[in-house]
Amino acid sequence: MILSGRQVKFRKISTIILGILLLFSSHVGMATAEKEHGEEEEFNPGKMIVDHVVDSHEWHILTWGHKHVSIPLPVILYDEGNFIVFLSSKFHHPPHDFKYELVEEGPNEGKIINIQTGELPLDLSITKNVAAMLISMILISILFISIGRSYTKRKGKAPKGLQSLLEPLIIFIRDDVAKASIGEHKYKKYLPYLLTLFFFIFLNNLLGLVPIFPGGANLTGNIAVTGVMALFTFIITTFSGNKNYWMHIVNTPGVPWWLKIPIPLMPIVELMGVFTKPFVLMVRLFANITAGHIIVLGFMSLIFIFGNMNPGIGFGVSIVSVLFSVFMALLELLVAFIQAYVFTLLSALYFGMATEEHH
Numbered sequence: 365m366i367l368s369g370r371q372v373k374f375r376k377i378s379t380i381i382l383g384i385l386l387l388f389s390s391h392v393g394m395a396t397a398e399k400e401h402g403e404e405e406e407f408n409p410g411k412m413i414v415d416h417v418v419d420s421h422e423w424h425i426l427t428w429g430h431k432h433v434s435i436p437l438p439v440i441l442y443d444e445g446n447f448i449v450f451l452s453s454k455f456h457h458p459p460h461d462f463k464y465e466l467v468e469e470g471p472n473e474g475k476i477i478n479i480q481t482g483e484l485p486l487d488l489s490i491t492k493n494v495a496a497m498l499i500s501m502i503l504i505s506i507l508f509i510s511i512g513r514s515y516t517k518r519k520g521k522a523p524k525g526l527q528s529l530l531e532p533l534i535i536f537i538r539d540d541v542a543k544a545s546i547g548e549h550k551y552k553k554y555l556p557y558l559l560t561l562f563f564f565i566f567l568n569n570l571l572g573l574v575p576i577f578p579g580g581a582n583l584t585g586n587i588a589v590t591g592v593m594a595l596f597t598f599i600i601t602t603f604s605g606n607k608n609y610w611m612h613i614v615n616t617p618g619v620p621w622w623l624k625i626p627i628p629l630m631p632i633v634e635l636m637g638v639f640t641k642p643f644v645l646m647v648r649l650f651a652n653i654t655a656g657h658i659i660v661l662g663f664m665s666l667i668f669i670f671g672n673m674n675p676g677i678g679f680g681v682s683i684v685s686v687l688f689s690v691f692m693a694l695l696e697l698l699v700a701f702i703q704a705y706v707f708t709l710l711s712a713l714y715f716g717m718a719t720e721e722h723h
Contacts (some may be wrong), residue, residue, distance in 0.1 A: 376553045400605040413661040417582055417654060418474060420492045421466060425577060435577065437465075437495055443478055443485030493589065496581030500568050504560075537562050537708060545712035546719065547569075554715050557600065561593065562708040569653065569700030573693060584703070585653035591646045597711040605718040613638065625701035645710055652703050656696050 423435035428556075436453035441464070448464075455466045463480045467473055475484055492528055507526060514527045523531045542551040542558050568583045613634040667682040 369558065371655055385674035393585070410664060413658055415481055416659055416661055417585065419582075419586060420474075421455070421476075421489060423492050423577060423580075430456045437492065438490045440488040440490065441476060441485040442488060443483075444481075448485075491582050492581050493586050496571065496578065497589070500564065500571060500583070504563055504567060508563075533562075534559065540711050541705075541709050545709065548714040551720050554600070554712065558708050558712055559595075561597075561711060562704050565593075565707055566700060566704035567650070569704060570697075572653070572657075573696055573700065581653070582657060586648045587646065587656060590649045592647075593707070594642040597645060598639075598713060599720045601642075601714045602638075602710075604715060606721070608721060609718045617624045619635065641710075641714060645707060649707055652699060656692065656699060660692050663688050663692075 377610075414585055421439060422437055423543040425433040425435065436451040439448075439450050439452050439454075451468075454462060458465075463478055464485075465477055465479050467475050472484065476487055476489075507530070507570075511527050511530060512649055514524065518524065519526075522528075537559055538551075538555060545551075546554055563586055568581075570599045571579045571677050572582055572584065574580060614631055667685050670681045
């Protein structure tokens with residue numbers, strides 16, 4: 365598509381606006397890439413949104429003109445009985461004997477294929493989300509080892525530094541989540557897991573809002589990550605369940621006999637609830653974090669959609685889109701805390717239900 369001079373000028377102005385917006389949101393990137401002979405790719409909002417939300421084999425920083433600035437990540441493949449390790453930058457500048465390709469479209473989009481055999485090797489790569497998870501784990505370890513040493517050295521004294529910053533959150537999870545949901549006598553066994561869960565989700569939600577490395581990864585918006593956390597909650601709940609917990613599932617008290625005999629309707633419903641609770645945990649966190657990213661990207665797409673139609677209208681839309689995106693970025697700071705709190709609170713409630721004694 366050949367663009368007019370006004371449209372090209374509008375594209376350049378929009379690109380500058382998007383660059384400024386990077387200071388406020390990690391979800392905004394360049395929407396078009398220039399080609400030869402004054403041509404540009406037609407803007408595809410769906411592809412742009414998906415590229416920013418899904419996982420990747422490289423950590424994209426920004427696009428400026430013809431240059432893509434990104435951090436290549438290790439690709440680890442098990443293929444034909446051997447482990448193959450290389451950096452993802454090889455996909456863009458492959459040597460003559462290179463036999464692996466990153467699929468860019470189709471049913472296998474985002475996967476690596478052996479172009480000689482046409483098969484998909486076992487992919488054990490350090491992707492963007494894996495790297496973000498490792499970075500967050502290192503940060504959490506450094507923070508809490510430091511705080512633990514501070515508590516040991518300053519026993520009985522007022523908190524100081526990072527200790528004073530995070531102590532209100534630790535006490536909040538201990539008193540208002542663990543104790544209130546599980547009980548005074550049983551909460552200590554589950555408190556380490558609940559604290560780890562809360563700070564892992566909260567920290568990664570915040571890092572997802574940071575526009576520069578090591579931020580910008582959509583880790584808690586990845587259903588595989590939220591699914592693993594929900595699976596841990598399910599396993600702990602299942603193995604913590606006492607006799608009273610399983611009796612309420614098999615023979616729910618206070619329910620008419622005709623709902624349990626001859627057709628065990630209530631036991632089936634209660635048993636389904638055992639599996640739907642962690643499923644809801646998984647989907648809620650994934651959907652809320654991903655939805656926030658998509659909303660911001662959708663409004664930024666309006667700049668280019670209306671700009672292609674009329675540069676004047678596009679400029680007006682760009683002002684509204686930028687202001688709304690800044691508002692959403694600030695709102696997501698609140699959402700980052702709320703989603704971490706809700707996931708932790710519901711996990712604690714499930715533990716409390718599993719360990720509750722018969723009255």
